[in-house]
Amino acid sequence: NFINKHQKPVLTGQRFKTKKRDEKEKFEPTVFRDTIIQGLNEAGNDLEAVAKFLDSTGSRLDYRRYADTLFDILIAGSMLAPGGTRIDDNDKTKMTSHCVFSADEHHDCIRNYAQVRVG
Incomplete structure (x- = not known):
């Protein structure tokens, strides 16, 4: 077994730059839910x-990313x-x-909710 006792040189003061494509956004549906519900209630x-x-x-907000959560709400x-x-x-x-x-169970009320959501 050959063990290298010499340490490799280290560059100080260098920062590794991450590329935009390498950065991952956190998936936080509960934060999304809280934001949407607060706005709806207000x-x-x-x-x-x-x-x-x-x-x-x-x-x-990224509606595509949180489409399931938005639909549930x-x-x-x-x-x-x-x-x-x-x-x-x-x-x-x-x-x-x-x-x-939670909408009233008649056609006009449900249609109004559908128009808000789709429109």
């Missing part, structure tokens, strides 16, 4: 304000666990009433 009962909020945050009012149970622990800050499941 919009009050005004569907116009809800639509405006969703439009404005679409440029800041807009349909069921909170994130869903596998099997369909809500994972909000009855914490009002983790759920919203601006969702299809």
Whole structure:
């Protein structure tokens, strides 16, 4: 066995630059959920304000990356666990009433919710 007792030279003061493609964004659906639900709840009962909020945050938040979470919130009012149970622990800050499941059960109301979500 040959053991090299000489240390290799070390460059000091050098920083390794990471390339943009090597940087990975963290996947944080709970942070996304909290942001969306806070905005929806602050919009009050005004569907116009809800639509405006969703439009404005679409440029800041990655709706594609968190599509499943967004769908859960807009349909069921909170994130869903596998099997369909809500994972909000009855914490009002983790759920919203601006969702299809909480809408009045008549055609016009459901259509208004669908138009806000799709439009």
